[in-house]
Amino acid sequence: MIAPAGRLRWILVLGGGLLAAGCVNADPESTPAATAMGVPAAAPAPPVPPPPFDSTPHGTAYYVRVDGGEADQCTGTADAPYPGRGTRQACAWNSLHHALPSTGEARIKGGDTLYVAPGTYPLGVHAPGALGGRCYADAPWDCHLAPVPGGPDARTPTRILGQDPARPPVLRGHERVSHLLDLNGSANVEVAHLVLTDGSPCVEFHADPTAKCERDAAPFGEWASSGISASASRKVWLHDLDIHGLANRGIIAGGLTDWTVERVRIQANGWAGWDGDIGDGSSNSGDIVLRHVEIGFNGCGETLDGTPWACWAQNAGGYGDGLGTARTGGHWLIEDSHVHHNTSDGVDLLYMDGSADSSVTIRRVRAEGNAGNQVKTQGRALIESSVVVGNCAYFEGQGRMQADDLCRARGNALSIGLVEGQPAELRHNTITGEGDCLVLSEGGDPSSQLILANNILLGRIDWRQSPELACGHYAHQSPARVSYAGNLFWHVKGGQCPGDSRCEDPKLANAGFDAFDPMPLGDSPVLGAGVPDREGNRFDLEGRLFIADTPDIGAVQRPRGRQALNAGSEK
Template identity: 50%
Template sequence: MTFSSISRRKLFLSLLLPTVGLAAVGSAQATTFYVRADGGDATQCNGRADAAYPGSGTAQACAWKNPNIALPNSGSARIAGGDTLLIGAGTYQIGSGGYMQKVPSGPSSTARTRILGKSGTTPKLVGVAGVHRVLNLDGSSNVEVGNLQITDNSDCVYNHSVSAAACSGSMPWARVGVYAAASSNVWLHDLNVHGMAKNGFNAGGLSNWTLERVKMNKNGAAGWDGNISSGGSNSGAMVMRDIEIAWNGCGEKVATGEPWACWAQQTGGYGDGFGTTDTGGQWLIEDAFIHHNTSDGLDLRYMNGADSTKVTLRRIYSVANAGNQVKIKGNSLIENSVLVGQCTYFRGKHYMTEGDLCRAYGSSLLLILTGGDTATVRHNTIAGEGDAQIAYGEGTSTDRVYVQNNLVVGFPYYANTGTQTSMAAGGAPAVKSFSGNMGWKVRSCPSGTTCTTDPKLTNMTLAAFDAEPLSGSPVVDKAPMISAVTTDFLMAKRPTGAANDVGAYEFGATTAPAPTPSPTCTRRAPTLTLTGPTGSVTAGTRISYAISLKNNDSSGCGNTSFALARSVPKGWTGALSATAIALAPGSSGAAKLAVTSPVTATAGTYGIGAGTSSGIGSVHTRSASIGYSVGKVTTSTGLTETVSMSKPSYKAGETVSITARVLKNGVAVKGASVKFDALKPNGINHVWLSGTSDSNGYVRVSFVSGTGSSSIGTYKLTSVATSGSLTKTVTSTFAVYK
């Protein structure tokens, strides 16, 4: 299925998790604690400063190196209710010592405990060691969690029926991204929970929860599973806005982010995008993109049907889920939504069976009634290959079903392609009212519906269905006015013309320009180079090589910490200026590798190497090499001298390192006096240096280059070695640049 049309829609571009400022300030008594990748442990740092561990000392004012220090598996939490834990850029493993203890409850709904990614970053919490949960909200109330990516580091799927896809103890996997129970007044925002071995969320027993800009994608069993064994019924306002629920029932390839190993209930899996156990609550779900889940997309079939409960859905785009696109029990309102029931999408793919396709007859919208319920379905565009596009069942004659101003497009019935699907059908004894609807290619046409005219939509194939009307479409200005509906699927004004349009879209309505969508994350090999002097030097010379590293991941990816390693011949010394570089996609970083050969090294060219890797996997593994040439020692009579710099050019303000070696008849001279004269580029000023050769004949000196105009350009170096009555003069050059 393609989604070119959806990329234009302002509604779902908001699902791409924009970076927002999240460092909210709590109450005056609350404390902000910090986590960053270069922080220290609980002994080294107190967590109260956004600073790296300085390398020595205890109880320093610096950040912790992992969130699990704030919330250790055992012992007391190091943060209290109402505090803020601000997590810096980087990847943090959770689970090697067990899952984190629950987040402490805040003092009130206006003084929450906050677990936040630092503004401008999206830190990644990575579950490993088969840990049950990455983030623990078991009994946590008055909490805010935001701007985080939560995942694990394995492709595997928990308890998969195919051994090649199943998790084993040696794999770095985690079962659940966010676990919550007995929790109230919680705000989750700007979260991407993906690639968990079982569930993105395992949450029930909630009250007054709000989710905004949250993704739950490519989790092995379900995006949201409300079954927590007992006490799973929810209450109060359950609000979800700008969410994406996709590819659940599938694993996720860590290296590429692609879904794989999709399975469902016939082989022991699950596959709902979003599902609960018996539950109450007032549910409001707006601006949701629900697609490619291996069972139902949105399953609220287990609402308890109490008169005080209701489900309201606005601007839902649900497509290509293998069961029902949406199912609801009890009081409900569904408006301005697009439901496309391509329930056979997974046919022949991965580990899906025929029995997994089109569960509950594949109806795009399934309404379950309980007696005394009111279900209103208005201004939606619904298409599909299930038995009925709008299905209703159970309940009593006291129920009411209102179907108003909807456009329904039928396709050949998946179980018998010789017949079309029904527009609406079911055994519910409810009183049903149809008005202002249009149908096309449906099996039968209910009263109050026009079914004789092609609606002329942008794309009317099931695999690429695009519900936006074309110019001249008969849906335009044909719907009765409904005073409560003043906008459409894109939140554009209704009506635009003389009357409302039938279906989810209002033709010709103007909307705000859509923001440019962020691309999906594509991992690519980094660029690694190793440069430095290539001319011959005397044995024992120290050469500084420059390492340059560029992160070539697409802009949709988060920051990555690349590890650096070096390779030098046995007996040589090699020192890296940094062992890791954190880079955003498209950015570059640098380090130095200082290599010194032993004075006994024979003439020849030796391989020097640098390599990089990351926790993403083999796609981030690269190496580079360069040759270190040891010159042949020429035996000669008299005094000889060689001189070299650590590199041919330096940045202004950088330290210039100079090495000279003095030999007499090919033998190292100890105690020789060497004077260095570096004439500056202006031809006037000099840098004078001197030293005495050691037992190997070496003299090493250095100076800090200037930054003024007189210091920028090429220096002329003269070195004069004196031993007794013998003198030797050599010259060389090096450069300093801005």
């Protein structure tokens, strides 16, 4: 079993509100927390975009309660328990299977709202309402809910909502059901305030017989394969969800258009966190936004007390990406998020199609402890105000992790694929790691450009080639133009010190892997030493506005003057 390493500065509770805290373990029956970066009181916080949908009620409201009744007993249109006798009573249903039965038409229509009261709701064969159609004992994996019917337009979405955000209901799969929520073909949908999990620590197809799920004979046990399945789906808003402990993927979704994912935790799912490779039709388009998400310890199982275990990756037969796609388009934005301790890559967007209508923006993200590369991009990209801690050998000696899985793909902290005529820019980041290089760029042509500005690049011993140091930046067979401005390189291979870079100890609060703290100390050479931010209105990792004319180098702006007074004892 594994205890999460390091510390997180803030915890974002699914019911709302920021609390100073450490890592929180998850229980399938509880409300685990999702991590995000906090904003000091003195900081003018980054602007919060409006939600994709308004909150005006539309359509019919339906209700699910643990003390509700069957579909022939209750209409589902009243927030009341089944009275114990009679049919077609004004009361709630007792299962989501009544609202979205596996056979026939859904009982809710596009534009309706389904409220789910606090409690635990089994999904799969033998659950209330799971009768007929795909739900039969010989193939229980097919006994999943029907696809959510799409809303008629973006102004009238279909909503599946936990009724009490402070006590989100638990949807718990069992008997090998393939997935819990179905968004295949769904459009104009909001899903919020739910926990998606199962009741078993097993991992599907695991190489260790003690961790492997039973697939050969019924009863299969209290496990489910994936949390959310989606394809050909557009205009979806997922928020305030906890998707953890599934036997295979947390989310398997591709062919998406204009998805927004906010305050969602995807933790300890046995194969991957979010897998975007669904075969044909995997490419995405429009705006794919992930904001205030946590993606951690995927490629590991999860015990019932929330502890990751049985971690494995590709050389043992598993997978392990936190977020990975097939070839894809779309404008991807990941911000104010934490991607950590996945058993392969953290964010793998190396399969961007490089078209003029695709891009990647990673902003105010902490990526650390992933066993491959922390972040991969391709084509037009911007990575800013982020902390990248490439401790890619974190899983050494744990679970079924193999030596070749550690620092996989040479463990480069950032892998930047360049495309003809497109820029990739790294600015105001703090990057450290024990892989081959802190930044690897490759591909492109002389019309491509890589820009590094105001970054701290802090090397470590290369785990695979000790006692060599990790290199700062290496352009592998790439003729692209590279420009450097206002960076600090330290303790890197060959003493690399390009352009106008400073080359001295950045003097950070804690440069150790276990509790890496990027805050510059009071005598740090990075203070006020960055090149001016001409664009202005750029926020650091913790939500402080950078001082445009004299910004600090790195991801964190040390509080100054009134900002420092108001920040109090934050450091």
